[in-house]
Amino acid sequence: MSWFSNILSDEDNSSSSLGDKEMASDMLMASKADITALAKAVTEAANPQLRQILTNQLNSCINDHFQLSDLAIQKGWYNAFASPGQQIKQDMQEAQNLINQDQQNQQS
CATH class of the missing domain: 1.20.5 (Single alpha-helices involved in coiled-coils or other helix-helix interfaces)
Known part of the structure; x- marks a missing residue:
């Protein structure tokens, strides 16, 4: 994990689980917004270097989003199925x- 590994611990603390769940949900919503904005910026960028920088950032955000989603599913905060x-x-x-x-x- 990357940017959120220091925020959410792997310990199961029932007294803070709701706070962690809410934080993860907020982070997922923000991540989705970032991905949407970056995808739009990539399609509108005319400069090839800028397009590549934005594409790299988009891929990084998507990977972080997947990791956070997997964590939320693993912790039982989101029942994806x-x-x-x-x-x-x-x-x-x-x-x-x-x-x-x-x-x-x-x-x-």
Whole structure:
């Protein structure tokens, strides 16, 4: 792994797993935006040297994105192979768990 290896640890810490999941999700969204912007820039670059620099950067961003995606799947933060209905059901369950935790914290 490269740029995110120092951010996300390999240790399984249940108290921070939601924070790690959210961070990974945000990083994946930012990565997708970067890839889209670089792909557009490559197609619009007229200078061959600039096009090559942008292409190299695009390939690097794609590789980082794949590594982060693989990590999110491995950690169970993203079930890439679930149907859309299953993903929605899982998201709804996680939201309900957060609501229940918040209610318990308010009662304490």
